[in-house]
Amino acid sequence: xxxxxxxxxxxxxxxxxxxxxxxxxxxxxxxxxxxxxxxxxxxxxxxxxxxxxxxxxxxxxxxxxxxxxxxxxxxxxxxxxxxxxxxxxxxxxxxxxxxxxxxxxxxxxxxxxxxxxxxxxxxxxxxxxxxxxxxxxxxxxxxxxxxxxxxxxxxxxxxxxxxxxxxxxxxxxxxxxxxxxxxxxxxxxxxxxxxxxxxxxxxxxxxxxxxxxxxxxxxxxxxxxxxxxxxxxxxxxxxxxxxxxxxxxxxxxxxxxxxxxxxxxxxxxxxxxxxxxxxxxxxxxxxxxxxxxxxxxxxxxxxxxxxxxxxxxxxxxxxxxxxxxxxxxxxxxxxxxxxxxxxxxxxxxxxxxxxxxxxxxxxxxxxxxxxxxxxxxxxxxxxxxxxxxxxxxxxxxxxxxxxxxxxxxxxxxxxxxxxxxxxxxxxxxxxxxxxxxxxxxxxxxxxxxxxxxx
Amino acid sequence: xxxxxxxxxxxxxxxxxxxxxxxxxxxxxxxxxxxxxxxxxxxxxxxxxxxxxxxxxxxxxxxxxxxxxxxxxxxxxxxxxxxxxxxxxxxxxxxxxxxxxxxxxxxxxxxxxxxxxxxxxxxxxxxxxxxxxxxxxxxxxxxxxxxxxxxxxxxxxxxxxxxxxxxxxxxxxxxxxxxxxxxxxxxxxxxxxxxxxxxxxxxxxxxxxxxxxxxxxxxxxxxxxxxxxxxxxxxxxxxxxxxxxxxxxxxxxxxxxxxxxxxxxxxxxxxxxxxxxxxxxxxxxxxxxxxxxxxxxxxxxxxxxxxxxxxxxxxxxxxxxxxxxxxxxxxxxxxxxxxxxxxxxxxxxxxxxxxxxxxxxxxxxxxxxxxxxxxxxxxxxxxxxxxxxxxxxxxxxxxxxxxxxxxxxxxxxxxxxxxxxxxxxxxxxxxxxxxxxxxxxxxxxxxxxx
Numbered sequence: 028x029x030x031x032x033x034x035x036x037x038x039x040x041x042x043x044x045x046x047x048x049x050x051x052x053x054x055x056x057x058x059x060x061x062x063x064x065x066x067x068x069x070x071x072x073x074x075x076x077x078x079x080x081x082x083x084x085x086x087x088x089x090x091x092x093x094x095x096x097x098x099x100x101x102x103x104x105x106x107x108x109x110x111x112x113x114x115x116x117x118x119x120x121x122x123x124x125x126x127x128x129x130x131x132x133x134x135x136x137x138x139x140x141x142x143x144x145x146x147x148x149x150x151x152x153x154x155x156x157x158x159x160x161x162x163x164x165x166x167x168x169x170x171x172x173x174x175x176x177x178x179x180x181x182x183x184x185x186x187x188x189x190x191x192x193x194x195x196x197x198x199x200x201x202x203x204x205x206x207x208x209x210x211x212x213x214x215x216x217x218x219x220x221x222x223x224x225x226x227x228x229x230x231x232x233x234x235x236x237x238x239x240x241x242x243x244x245x246x247x248x249x250x251x252x253x254x255x256x257x258x259x260x261x262x263x264x265x266x267x268x269x270x271x272x273x274x275x276x277x278x279x280x281x282x283x284x285x286x287x288x289x290x291x292x293x294x295x296x297x298x299x300x301x302x303x304x305x306x307x308x309x310x311x312x313x314x315x316x317x318x319x320x321x322x323x324x325x326x327x328x329x330x331x332x333x334x335x336x337x338x339x340x341x342x343x344x345x346x347x348x349x350x351x352x353x354x355x356x357x358x359x360x361x362x363x364x365x366x367x368x369x370x371x372x373x374x375x376x377x378x379x380x381x382x383x384x385x386x387x388x389x390x391x392x393x394x395x396x397x398x399x400x401x402x403x404x405x406x407x408x409x410x411x412x413x414x415x416x417x418x419x420x421x422x423x424x425x426x427x428x429x430x431x432x433x434x435x436x437x438x439x440x441x442x443x444x445x446x447x448x449x450x451x452x453x454x455x456x457x458x459x460x461x462x463x464x465x466x467x468x469x470x471x472x473x474x475x476x477x478x479x480x481x
Numbered sequence: 482x483x484x485x486x487x488x489x490x491x492x493x494x495x496x497x498x499x500x501x502x503x504x505x506x507x508x509x510x511x512x513x514x515x516x517x518x519x520x521x522x523x524x525x526x527x528x529x530x531x532x533x534x535x536x537x538x539x540x541x542x543x544x545x546x547x548x549x550x551x552x553x554x555x556x557x558x559x560x561x562x563x564x565x566x567x568x569x570x571x572x573x574x575x576x577x578x579x580x581x582x583x584x585x586x587x588x589x590x591x592x593x594x595x596x597x598x599x600x601x602x603x604x605x606x607x608x609x610x611x612x613x614x615x616x617x618x619x620x621x622x623x624x625x626x627x628x629x630x631x632x633x634x635x636x637x638x639x640x641x642x643x644x645x646x647x648x649x650x651x652x653x654x655x656x657x658x659x660x661x662x663x664x665x666x667x668x669x670x671x672x673x674x675x676x677x678x679x680x681x682x683x684x685x686x687x688x689x690x691x692x693x694x695x696x697x698x699x700x701x702x703x704x705x706x707x708x709x710x711x712x713x714x715x716x717x718x719x720x721x722x723x724x725x726x727x728x729x730x731x732x733x734x735x736x737x738x739x740x741x742x743x744x745x746x747x748x749x750x751x752x753x754x755x756x757x758x759x760x761x762x763x764x765x766x767x768x769x770x771x772x773x774x775x776x777x778x779x780x781x782x783x784x785x786x787x788x789x790x791x792x793x794x795x796x797x798x799x800x801x802x803x804x805x806x807x808x809x810x811x812x813x814x815x816x817x818x819x820x821x822x823x824x825x826x827x828x829x830x831x832x833x834x835x836x837x838x839x840x841x842x843x844x845x846x847x848x849x850x851x852x853x854x855x856x857x858x859x860x861x862x863x864x865x866x867x868x869x870x871x872x873x874x875x876x877x878x879x880x881x882x883x884x885x886x887x888x889x890x891x892x893x894x895x896x897x898x899x900x901x902x903x904x905x906x907x908x909x910x911x912x913x914x915x916x917x918x919x920x921x922x923x924x925x926x927x928x929x930x931x
Contacts, residue, residue: 037594041586043543043570050544068513072608072639074520078548081875090879092856097512098640103612110512117491117513121857133542134608134640137576164542165571165609237924239860239883398565417550420564 032401032424044398045417047341047367050164053079054172055130055179056093057201061225062180063246066124067093070111070140070159071132086435087204087231087443092241094118094127098134107140112149119152122241125249126156130176133164156249158183168368170268170343173201177225177272180252187256187280194220195306196258196282198272200265200289200345201434202448204232204245209446210264210290210299216312217303222251222258232444256280262302264448265289265345267370288376290448291349291456292356293322299449318450325454326357329461332481334358336464341365341400341414342433344373344393349448350413350432351377353456355384362389362409369394397421411464428463432456495852497841515855518830520639522607523549524647527893528726529603529635529654530563531555531677531702532710536591536599539568540584540617541607546570553893555677556684558704560597567591571609581615588624588632599630601707603654606636631707633657644805645725645831652730655701655710656737663714663738670696671760672716674742675727678703679893682900686722686747689757689901693772695764701727714738720745720760722900725806725831746808747900748908749816750781750788780902788819791909794917796821801868803828803851803859803877804891807836813872813891814843816908825866828854856880870916885924887915 052069056079059067069076076095083091094117096102096110111129118127129142142159151157160179162172177198197214199207207228214221229245255261261276261284263269273284290299296319300311337360340350344366351361364377373393381389390403401421404412412418413430416437422429436442446452465481472478491511526549530537539546546568557563569587571580584604591599602624606617617634624632633654637647671690676683683703690697698716699709713734719742721731731742743763745756754777761773800817804810807829814824824844828851832840840850849862856877863871863886871881874892881888889911891899897907 033594033596037590039590039594041569041583042538042590043546043566043568045550045566046543046547046568046570048543049547050542052544072520073516073518074523074639074644075544077516077519077523077876078544082548084876084879088879090856090876090883092515094513094515097514097516100641103608103638103640113511114513117511121513122515132608133544133576134612134638137609137612163573163576164544165576166573168543233883235883235885235924237885239856239880241857420551 032398032405034402034405036399036402036406043396045396045401047365047395047397047400047417048168048170049082050133051162051167051169051172051175052130052132052164053082054169054174054201055128055160055162055176056080056091057083057227058173058176058225059093059128059130060091060230061227061246062126062128062252063244063248064125064242065246066118066122066127066241068095068114068118068127068129069093069132070096070107070129070135070142071098072134073097075132082435082437083231085437088440089231089233090239091231092122094122096135103134103138106138107135108145111140111142111145115149115151115157119155124242125154126158128176128179129157129159130162130172130179131159132162136161136163156183167370170201170368174268174272178275180224181255181272181275181279184249184252185256185276185280186253190257191259192254192257194222194254194258195303196255196261196276197221197223198261198263198265198269199223199226200263200268201343202289202346203443203446204228204230205443205445206448206452209449209451213296213300213315213449214303216315217300218307218309219303222255223247224252224255256282258282260285260306262287262299262306264299266348266376267344267368267372288352289345289349291346292353292453293319293326293450294356295349295352296449296453315450318454322450322453322457325457329457330358332461332464332468335360336410337362337408338411338413339363339400339404339409341397341418344368344370346433346447348373348376348380350456351380353453354413355380355386357457357460359411359460360386360389362407363400363403364389364391365395365400366393367396401425411460413460428467430456430459430463492858496858497850515857516853518853519644521641521644521647521650522605522637522639524644524726525635525637525651525654526605526647527553527677528648528651528702531557532601532603532705532707533557533563534560534597534706535563535601535603536567536595537563537603537605538584538587538591539566539605539607540580540610540615541569541571541605542609543568543570545605545607553677554679554895555703556679556681558684559706562597576609576613579613579615580610581617581620584615584617584620585624588620592628601630601658601710602632604632604634606634606638608638608640611636611638631658643831648726649729652727652733655730656733658707658710659713659734660737662711665712665715667717668696668698668715669764670698670716671718671720671764672698672713672740673700673703674719674721674731675723676700676703676900677723680895680898682747682898682904685898685901685903689776690760693757693761693776694769695761701730714740716740718742718760718763720756722747723806724808725833744808746812748809748812748904750784750819750902750905751815752812753777753901753905754781784902784905787906787909791913792821794913795909798822798869798916799825799867801826801859801863801866801871801886803854803871803873805830805874807832807840809891811836811839811843814840816905818843820909820912824848825868826851826859826862828852828859860884870912885921887912887918889915
C-alpha cells in the first residue's frame with residue numbers, strides 16, 4: 028500500500044481508491060439501534076446485514092443485532108415481499124422487539140420493492156410496529172442512511188396532540204454513546220427537559236452484567252419519538268446530518284429548529300449552550316462556566332506546542348467540521364479537510380470557518396477519498412492526521428502523529444465511551460492532540476534537546 | 482439454569498443433540514434470523530483477497546468495497562496492493578444508465594496510473610450489477626485484449642447463494658488464471674490450498690514441509706501472487722487446509738491438471754502430526770515419510786510439556802465452538818479433547834453433511850450441534866450447557882463477553898498463529914489467558930468483596 032501512492036495527482040472520475048465513506052444501510056442500522064426495543068432489519072442479501080453488524084461490533088466492541096430478509100435468487104426476480112413478510116413474522120416470534128425498523132439496500136431498491144405497501148398489508152401482532160426508510164446504497168453515504176432512518180421513524184410515529192410537552196427535542200447526529208451522555212449532561216445542567224433522538228447511550232456502551240440482553244434500557248422510546256411533534260423546539264447538532272430531519276419536523280409539526288454544528292471545541296459548545304439557554308432561560312451554571320474556563324486555560328497553556336502545526340482532517344462531514352473548528356482554536360492549520368460524503372454544503376461550511384480565522388492555502392473537498400488525501404500529503408506534508416482508523420496506513424507510511432476520532436475506529440478501545448463533544452470532550456481532544464505532537468517531538472529530539480519539563 | 486426455549490420451528494432441523502438423525506445444513510438462512518452468515522460476494526472476496534499483487538476492483542455501490550478493505554490479517558512477503566480498496570462506487574445515474582462504462586473507465590484509469598502496473602485484476606460484480614444489466618464478462622474480455630493482462634470477472638451477487646458459492650466462484654476465477662499455464666513441466670512439490678496466511682500461519686506450515694524436504698511450489702491464497710498462481714499446475718500434490726473454501730478447487734485441479742489432493746488440518750497436535758505424515762506418505766518417497774514421522778514426533782514431544790503445564794488450569798472446563806467451516810470445528814474439538822476440555826456446543830456457518838457426521842462422532846451425546854446458528858441459539862445453549870469459553874469470530878466475541886464467557890478468536894482477527902506446533906502453544910495460552918483472566922473476579926460482586 029505504501030508504494031502504491033505516487034506523488035503525481037491525476038484526476039479520477041471512475042475509480043474510487045481507499046474510500047472515506049461507506050453505504051447508507053449501516054447508518055440506518057446505527058440510527059435504529061438508538062431506539063428502545065427496536066430490531067433493525069436489512070431488506071436485502073444477508074451479506075449486507077452481516078457486514079454492517081461486523082463494522083458496528085468492531086467499532087463499539089459490543090454486540091450489534093439486526094435481522095436480514097436473506098434475499099435469494101427468487102427474491103431478486105419476483106421481489107422481496109414474501110421475504111419481508113416471513114422475516115417480520117419470525118423476528119416478532121423469536122426476538123420479540125416492540126418495533127422493527129426496516130431499511131432497504133441497493134438490491135431491494137433496484138428491483139423496486141415497495142416497502143410502504145408491503146408494510147401496509149402486513150398483519151402485525153397487537154402492539155407491534157414496523158417502520159421503514161429507503162437507503163439506496165448508491166446515493167450519498169452512510170450519513171444519508173442515518174438521517175433517512177431518523178426520518179423513517181418520524182414519518183411513521185410522530186404525532187401532535189395539540190398540547191406542548193414543554194420539552195426540547197435534541198438530535199445528536201452521528202456521534203458515539205459517550206458524546207450523547209455529554210450532550211445530555213449539558214442539557215440537564217442547563218435545565219432543559221429533552222427528548223434525545225436517536226440515543227445509542229446505554230445500548231452500544233452497555234455495561235457488563237453477565238447477562239446478554241437483546242434490548243437494553245437505553246434508546247429513545249416509541250412514546251418519546253411520537254412526542255417529538257409536541258416539543259417546543261428542536262436543537263439539531265450536526266448541520267449536514269440533521270438538515271433534512273429538522274426540516275421534516277418543522278414541516279410536519281411546526282416545531283422550530285436551531286440547526287447547529289456538532290459541539291466540538293469552545294465556540295461550537297458555546298453555541299449549543301446558548302441554544303439551550305434560549306430555551307430554558309436559565310443562567311449557565313458554574314459547573315459549565317468552570318469547565319469552559321479550564322478548556323480555555325488548557326488551550327492557552329498548550330498553544331506553544333500546537334500553534335502553526337499543520338493538520339489533515341478526514342471523516343464524516345459534521346465531525347470534521349467540528350474538529351476543524353477545534354484545530355483553528357488551537358491555532359493548528361487545517362491544511363487538508365476532506366469527507367467522502369458527497370455534500371457540497373460541507374465545502375462551503377469549512378471554507379467559511381477557514382475565512383473566520385484567516386486560514387489560507389488549505390484544501391477542502393467533499394466526495395474525496397483517502398488515496399487522494401495521501402497524495403496531497405506526499406506533496407506537502409502535515410504534522411498531524413486526525414480521523415478514523417483508515418488513516419493509520421497513511422500515518423505509518425508518512426510517519427505522521429495520528430489522532431483517532433470519528434467512525435469507524437476499529438483498532439483502539441474506550442473511545443466510544445468518552446466524549447469529544449462539549450468542553451469535556453474538547454479537553455480530551457486537546458490532550459490527545461498535544462500528546463501525539465509532543466510524543467513526536469520527544470521521539471525526534473536530539474539528546475541535548477530532550478527535556479523533562481515541557 | 483432455566484433457559485427459555487424460543488427456537489424457530491424452521492430452525493429445529495438445523496440443531497441436533499442426543500437422538501441424532503443427521504443435521505439439516507447446506508441451506509439458505511431463514512428470513513428474519515439474526516444470522517451470523519455473510520454472502521456470496523464475501524465468500525469470493527475473502528478467498529481471493531490474499532492474492533497480494535492483484536488489483537481487486539469491486540464493481541457496485543461503495544459498501545461492499547468499504548467493508549472488505551484490509552479486513553483479513555493475511556500477511557504478504559511482497560506486494561501490499563491487495564491492502565488497498567478499489568471500486569467503481571456506483572451512483573444513481575449509473576444504476577439508471579448502466580455501470581459498464583464506468584467500469585471500463587475505472588480499468589483505464591487504473592492502467593494509466595497504477596504503479597506497479599497491474600498484471601492481474603479481479604472484477605467483483607456485487608448484488609445489483611446483474612440486475613442493471615452490465616455485461617461484466619464483455620468488459621473484462623475487452624480489457625484483457627486492450628492491455629494484454631488478465632482481467633477476471635467474479636460475478637458474485639450476494640443473493641445468489643451462500644458464502645460457500647462465493648468460495649466456488651473464487652476457485653473458478655483462479656482456475657481461469659491457471660488454465661493457460663497448465664501444460665508446464667511438472668516439478669516435485671506441493672501446493673498449499675486453503676490457507677490464508679493469517680498471522681503468518683502459512684509460512685509456519687511451509688517451513689515444516691521445507692524442513693522435511695518437500696518443496697512448496699505455490700500457496701493458495703495466503704501470500705500468493707500472479708506469478709505463484711500460474712506456477713500451481715506444476716505441482717505433484719495439492720494439500721487442502723480449509724476444505725470449505727478450497728476442496729472444490731482441488732477437485733477441479735485433479736480433473737483438469739491431474740494433481741491429486743489430500744485434506745489436511747494443522748490445528749492441534751493430533752491433526753498437525755497426522756497431516757504432515759499424510760502428505761509425506763502421499764508423495765511416495767520412503768525417506769521423506771521417515772523424516773516426516775521423525776519431525777512430527779520431535780515437535781509433539783516439544784509441545785507436550787506445554788500442554789501438560791496448562792492442563793491443570795484448563796481440564797474440566799467446557800467449550801463452545803462456532804466457526805465458519807466444519808473441518809476447523811473438527812480440529813478444535815480434538816484440540817480441546819487433548820486439553821481435557823469438553824466441547825458442549827459446536828456450530829458452523831457452512832459445514833457440510835459429512836463434516837457434521839464426523840463432529841457428531843467426536844462429541845458426547847448431550848453436546849449441541851448447530852448449523853448456521855444465530856446469537857439467540859448460541860446464547861441459549863452456551864448458558865444451558867455452562868460453557869466457559871467460546872471459540873468464534875468477531876460477531877461472537879461481544880456476545881461471549883456480555884455473557885461473562887471467555888473467548889478465543891479463531892477467525893480473521895486472530896493476531897497469533899494458531900496453526901502448526903507453534904500454534905498449539907499460542908492457542909493454549911490464549912485459552913488460558915481468557916479463561917483464567919482476573920477480570921472474571923469482578924463479575925460476581927460477592928466474590929470480589931472477599
